[in-house]
Amino acid sequence: EAEVAQSPRYKITEKSQAVAFWCDPISGHATLYWYRQILGQGPELLVQFQDESVVDDSQLPKDRFSAERLKGVDSTLKIQPAELGDSAMYLCASSFLRAPGETQYFGPGTRLLVL
Template sequence: EAEVAQSPRYKITEKSQAVAFWCDPISGHATLYWYRQILGQGPELLVQFQDESVVDDSQLPKDRFSAERLKGVDSTLKIQPAELGDSAMYLCASSSGGDSYNEQFFGPGTRLTVL
């Protein structure tokens, strides 16, 4: 069964350092999402790609966060510099199309701890 891959699974860093997360969506899925899930809360969308283009990044803190999907396949989310409040689970998801009724398939996530 095809799955969304993410790495690393866990990341511990000190504040002011740079971190990067990688996501490989299910093959053929044109739409890719990055979510942040703070402990005890539901996931919140950070950025959405359709192929290589950003569709929605309204909730992405652009002063420190960046995301790219250069070839429309895998994607990288970067934080620089990391802050204590960035500690969370970062989830990547993909879906087969841009229609709003398509379900999203989630990867296992990257748990970030900022010390």
């Protein structure tokens, strides 16, 4: 069964350093999502792509976070500089369509710890 791939699975960094996360969605899925999940809470959408275009980045802290999906396939989320409050699980998900009720398929996540 096709899965969403993410790497790394775990990342420890010091504050003010740069970190990057990678996501490879299920083949054929046009829509890609990055979520942040703080311990004990539900995922919160950071950015949503339709093919290579950003369709929603209203919750992305743009002073330090950036995301790209250059060829409309895999995607990278970057944080520079990292802050202590960025410690969280970063989840990538994909769906075939961008439509209400569409099932999202999640990767295993990258757990980030900022020291």
